[in-house]
Amino acid sequence: MNDRADFFDEASLIGAHDEGNAFDAVVPPIVQTSLFTFKDYDEMLATYRGEKVRPTYTRGLNPTVRMFEEMLAKLEGGEDAIGFASGMSAISSAVLSFVEPGDRIVAVKHVYPDAFRLFGTLLKRMRVEVTYVDGRDEEAVARALPGAKLFYMESPTSWVMEAHDVGALAALAKAQGIPSIIDNSWASPIFQRPLTLGVDMVVHSASKYLGGHSDVVAGVVAGSKELVGRIRAEAYPYLGGKLSPFDAWLLIRGLRTLPVRMRAHQAAGLTVAKRLAEHPLVEKICHPGLANRLPPGLTGTSGLFSFIFREGVDIRGFADRLNLFKLGVSWGGHESLVVPGEVVLQQKAQPNSAMAFGVHPRSVRLHVGLEGTEALWSDLEAAIAAASSNDKK
Ligand SMILES: Cc1ncc(COP(=O)(O)O)c(C=O)c1O
Structure with a gap:
C-alpha cells in the first residue's frame, strides 16, 4: 500500500504556529477570551464597517481557532477552513448553507447515523428531500443527481466501510453544477485529500483522528474561500456552533502527530x-x-x-x-x-x-x-x- 503520510512534511503542520509566539514558546498560546477590546472609536468603527479585520468576539473570530483552521486548510489542500463545536455542527451548518425548502440533496447510503437523522428530521421538516444512492454504483449516482442542490458523500462509509471512487463521483456532481461535500473523518487528510480529487467541501468530525486523544468534540469544514465563505456568512454565526479556543488548541496539538x-x-x-x-x-x-x-x-x-x-x-x-x-x-x-x-x-x-x-x-x-x-x-x-x-x- 502506498503510504503517503510522508507527503505531509512538517511544513504542513508548522507554519501556522511558529510566528509571533510569546517568549518563542514552542507551543502556541490559547487565546481563551470571549471578547477583544478596541484601542479607540476609530478602530471600532473600522472593524464594524469591515475595513479592518480583527477579533471582536470569539463566536466570530478567535486567533487560536483560526490557527487550527489554517493548519487544517493546508492539510486538506483547501483555501480556507472553518471550525465547529462538533462534527455534527459542521455537517448541519454546511448542509443548511446550500439548501432551501423544496430542494433535494443526494446522499450516499450508510452515512454517519446522525447525518442520516439530520436529513430525515430537520431537513425533512424544512421540506428538503434526500435521495440515497449506492456510492459504488456510478450510474445510479449519475441518474440521481440532475436537479439536486447538493451531493453528500462519505467514503469509506460508516460501519460497512464501502470505499468509493471519490474523484469519479465528484466529477459527476461537477458536470451537473452541483456542489459536493464529503465526510473525510475516517481517512483523515493523511490518507485522502478529497479537495484535490475534485470534491468541493470536506467535513470532519475532528473528535476522531484530527484530535486523536478522545478529549475533544469538534468539527471542521474545508474548501474554497467562496464556499467556506458562504457557511461563514450565515450558518456559522447564527447557528453559533463555535469551536472553543481550548478545543482548537487541543486539535493543534493533535494535528502535529x-x-x-x-x-x-x-x-x-x-x-x-x-x-x-x-x-x-x-x-x-x-x-x-x-x-x-x-x-x-x-x-x-x-x-x-x-x-x-x-x-x-x-x-x-x-x-x-x-x-x-x-x-x-x-x-x-x-x-x-x-x-x-x-x-x-x-x-x-x-x-x-x-x-x-x-x-x-x-x-x-x-x-x-x-x-x-x-x-x-x-x-x-x-x-x-x-x-x-x-x-x-
Ligand atoms: C463518520 C462520522 N462523521 C461525523 C461524526 C459526528 O461527529 P461529532 O460526534 O464530532 O459531532 C461522527 C461521530 O461519531 C462520525 O463517526
Whole structure:
C-alpha cells in the first residue's frame, strides 16, 4: 500500500504556529477570551464597517481557532477552513448553507447515523428531500443527481466501510453544477485529500483522528474561500456552533502527530483485520485495505473497520470478555473500541442508517488503537474463543 503520510512534511503542520509566539514558546498560546477590546472609536468603527479585520468576539473570530483552521486548510489542500463545536455542527451548518425548502440533496447510503437523522428530521421538516444512492454504483449516482442542490458523500462509509471512487463521483456532481461535500473523518487528510480529487467541501468530525486523544468534540469544514465563505456568512454565526479556543488548541496539538498516528492505526488495523479474516469463526471483513486495491485517491487505511461473525458466536459473551478493547462509541483516539451491530440495531432514538440500510446483526465494529498489536490480538482471540459455542464457560 502506498503510504503517503510522508507527503505531509512538517511544513504542513508548522507554519501556522511558529510566528509571533510569546517568549518563542514552542507551543502556541490559547487565546481563551470571549471578547477583544478596541484601542479607540476609530478602530471600532473600522472593524464594524469591515475595513479592518480583527477579533471582536470569539463566536466570530478567535486567533487560536483560526490557527487550527489554517493548519487544517493546508492539510486538506483547501483555501480556507472553518471550525465547529462538533462534527455534527459542521455537517448541519454546511448542509443548511446550500439548501432551501423544496430542494433535494443526494446522499450516499450508510452515512454517519446522525447525518442520516439530520436529513430525515430537520431537513425533512424544512421540506428538503434526500435521495440515497449506492456510492459504488456510478450510474445510479449519475441518474440521481440532475436537479439536486447538493451531493453528500462519505467514503469509506460508516460501519460497512464501502470505499468509493471519490474523484469519479465528484466529477459527476461537477458536470451537473452541483456542489459536493464529503465526510473525510475516517481517512483523515493523511490518507485522502478529497479537495484535490475534485470534491468541493470536506467535513470532519475532528473528535476522531484530527484530535486523536478522545478529549475533544469538534468539527471542521474545508474548501474554497467562496464556499467556506458562504457557511461563514450565515450558518456559522447564527447557528453559533463555535469551536472553543481550548478545543482548537487541543486539535493543534493533535494535528502535529496526525501522520505518525495514522500510520500506526493503519498498521495495527491491517494486522488485526488480516488475522480476523483467517479466523474460522469470522465470516466476512469490511475493511477497504483487504480489497484487491484501494479506490483512486485513498492512499491508506485507518484503524476503524467491521467484521461479521459466523453463526454460533455469543456476541454478548465476546464483548464482555474483552479486556483491552472497551465497549464504546466514537473512535480515533489511543483506545481500542468495540461496538456490536446487534446493539446498534436496537437503538431507541430515531431510526439510524444502520437500520435503514441494513447492517448485519452478527457484525461488530472495531477501532484498533495504539495499545500494541500483539496484545490487542491476544485480547480478541481469547474473547472469541471464550464466546464460541464449543467453548462456552
Ligand atoms: C463518520 C462520522 N462523521 C461525523 C461524526 C459526528 O461527529 P461529532 O460526534 O464530532 O459531532 C461522527 C461521530 O461519531 C462520525 O463517526
